[in-house]
Amino acid sequence: MSFADYSDPHLKLLLWVGLAIVGITLLLLVQTVLLRMQLILRQHREQRLTAQWQPLFAQSLTAVPQSLPPIAKSDWDAFLRLWNHTQESLSGESKHKLNQLAWACGVNLVAQQLLAQKSMRARLIAVITLGHLQEKNAWARLKSITDDPHPLLSLAAARALMQIDANAALAELLPLFTHRHDWPLNKIANMINEAGPDAVTGPLTQAVEIAAPEDFPRLVRLLSAAHSEQSLPAIRRILQSATDDRVISACLQALTDPDDVEFARTYMRHPSWFVRVQAVSALGRIGSKEDRDALIPPLSDSVWWVRYRAAQALAGLPQVTLDEVRQIRDNIKDRFAQDILTQVIAERQAA
DSSP, X not given: OOHHHHHHHHHHHHHHHHHHHHHHHHHHHHHHHHHHHHHHHHHHHHHXXXXXXXXXXXXXXXXXXXXXXOOOGXXXXXXXXXXXXXXXXXXXXXXXXXXXXXHHHTHHHHHHHHHTSSOHHHHHHHHHHHHHHTOGGGHHHHXXXXXXXOHHHHHHHXXXXXXXXXXXXXXXXXHHHHHOTTSOHHHHHXXXXXXXXXXXXXXXXXXXXXXXXXTHHHHHHHGGGSXXXXXXXXXXXXXXXOOOHHHHHHHHHHOOOGGGHHHHHHGGGOSSHHHHHHHHHHHHHHOOGXXXXXXXXXXXXXXXXXXXXXXXXXXXXXXXXXXXXXXXXXXXXXXXXXXXXXXXXXXXXXX
């Protein structure tokens, strides 16, 4: 058998493989070009839509225009994103004015239809839109979505309910605020703040007073949005009888009234280090210059965080100067206390 006879099938195979690679490369190139053209066309379409509707949005803050242009089916996604973005930048009566324009365009009906789609993106836009619209007819469907396993979608539904009726929503959502740890606490705090202290003080205070120890810390952290004169008495009552370290720590973190300084002083020597952290931090917030000497022993605590918060509290006390902090550092014998005071002094100087 000759060499040519042996090698021909291999050459043919290599030829076909080469042609296949070239073909695939050309297909990928064509696909890339098409996708790029599609992106450019979509951007141009969205720019035209923005140029057309932004002046109408601005005009609607005074009075909804009598004549509104139709919205093509392919433009609804861009329109809703633009409308929601504009809503996020408004407050008070201006949001209601923009809602009137949305109702005139049939946004509520489109959002309800999107809510039934399988696309997560479409459902998320629908939920956000219905929240801004304060669409009460969507209450039941939005409530069911708060149980969705997807944290982004379920949290958006919770916010929408708060936007529609904060008082009614809190009754439904407070258990979820404590049990859904996939909902970031700062996001929950934001929606609580949006609702305002008048809406949240009563329900939050009641929930705190009956909360289980494991749920208590998350709820207390949300009380920053409540009226302190109404919520602090509940914190004091709980702190007077609390035995769970998590509850004590959360209560100390919530203290903002100088009249409560004795609570902070009492827990500075607590066995749990995280309670001591919150005690010295609270003393820094609500203490006075009289507490200067009380903050010196925690500077030698075995836990770094206690030492650090004690040094910060000491440097932040009213009428305590940085020169006094330096004198304390220079006169103290414990090396750990000296080091942590040196660090805090440097931070204060750099600030």
